[in-house]
Amino acid sequence: MIIKTDILIIGSGAAGLTAAIELSDRFKVAVISKNQIIDSSTWYAQGGIAAVLAKEDSTKSHIEDTLKVGDGLCNREAVEFCIENGREAISWLEDCGVVFTKNKKNSDLHLTQEGGHSFRRVVHADDATGREVSDSLAAKVLRNKNIKILENHLAVDLIIKNKKCFGAYVFNKNKEKVLTISAGAVILATGGASKAYLYTSNPDGASGDGYALAWRAGCRLENMEFNQFHPTCLFHPEAKSFLISEALRGEGAILKTLSGVPFMKKYNSKGDLSSRDIVARSIDNEMKVSGTDNVFLDISHKPPKEIKKSFPSIFKKCLEFGFDITKSPIPVVPAAHYTCGGIVTDLDGRTDISNLYAIGETSCTGLHGANRMASNSLLECIVFAKAAANDIKINFNLDRSSVPEWDNSKVIKAGENILINHNWDASRRLMWNYVGIVRSNDRLKKAKDKMKLITSEVKEFYKNYEVTSDFLELRNLVLVSELIIKSAIKRRESRGLHYNLDYPKKFKKASSTILSPG
Ligand code: FAD
């Protein structure tokens, strides 16, 4: 069956939903989402969205902070473009119905502070900003007659002819069938790949599908070695890496060893508000030196009323696991959080393939460089989704080619799932142990060799058996992991989030790692 639409958007996080809203006044838009519409990293975002709103702050300062945290690898043009559009992005979200936390005194937006930022500039909705953004945008999209939402639909591959994109093959998870969707333009808004690691703050869907789809379509990927580990996820076997927002440190929380000794000043003069790469590596080192499984984050010296008011969701969640954060420190560990690299795009989200755009975490616009500054990601989603939508409005040309339907005549149903379950776990454990916060040449080589075996089993399976959604995610996860390893091996220095014990120094001149398919 072939479904036709003007624009196909793959992904329903902040980036995908923003693009859908912006395009819907001119086009028929289909948004596919592999789970429910709000099941995305966006929904889980806590801290907020960075934008210059305080009187004492300036665009120049936000730009300089972003460049500094990006450790020489940001594209200045992308940084300026994104940050100059920050205020407008916040107003746009408010127009869409997003309600941010306000100051009691003057009803201005309340701003919190996070690592790397020189001023308070993080707009937020208590400590559940993503939930507010996601629910509001989803509600707006669901009311829009020009936008069709297909939940439980997972993109398998893009349809490409002569370096042009004409749609995608999409797996309907309920009917277990692959559909063909023909579109005049396709936008990848599929989020990140942090699920490539055993421990992650991300939801299960962050299996890096967009990078894999784009790679197989012929797009270049940039800086895939820069995987950001969030320093503070709740350490509890049943917490599934629940995030403890950096905003806690912004409001005075202190990282301590298990014996209660603060340690961050030892590593950096900015102490607990150093950038994330520094904090995650410092925690990693403290845990290795002391042989412990976690460290503590302590905010209990602050008035309980203030803590409960500023962090209601975190307070509640921690209490469920037996930790009263107003009284005692929180056990925390770092976990994979954000993929800084991605599909090479220009400032309008255009990729190497005509009619194919990439926006949000899956793209590499050049904003983050070697390390993303806290709360710049949601901002990037909104700003670049709007830019891509605008570009499509200007350049859209409905050049529809006939598209071949999905062919599964040469494959049979798989009798068992053991290969999928085993390799899902093996790949993520391998990435955690060999391609983690601190890397070495030996570990990266071992990772490459081991991943080769997993890849060949996955390729063999794909040739012979009908696809399932678990298999499709594994296929993407393994490919992306392979590409992360390849990028990490290519970088013979330590910069930003990539730290290699065998190359501890940084080159004078920064350059991107570009991987080209074929
Ligand atoms: P996502 O929101 O991840 O959405 C991706 C969408 O694509 C999902 O709908 C998914 O189902 C769909 N999808 C993926 N693959 C396929 C496929 N093959 N077929 C169909 N659909 C597919 N950033 C900030 O700026 N501020 C914060 O405070 C903040 N806090 C965070 C807290 C947590 C716990 C996490 C995990 C992240 C946080 N981030 C934060 C990062 C930020 O939330 C994400 O980078 C951002 O939301 C990504 O948005 P996105 O639209 O690109 O992708």
Ligand code: SIN
């Ligand atoms: C957090 O709240 O600590 C997450 C912020 C981010 O990832 O930008």
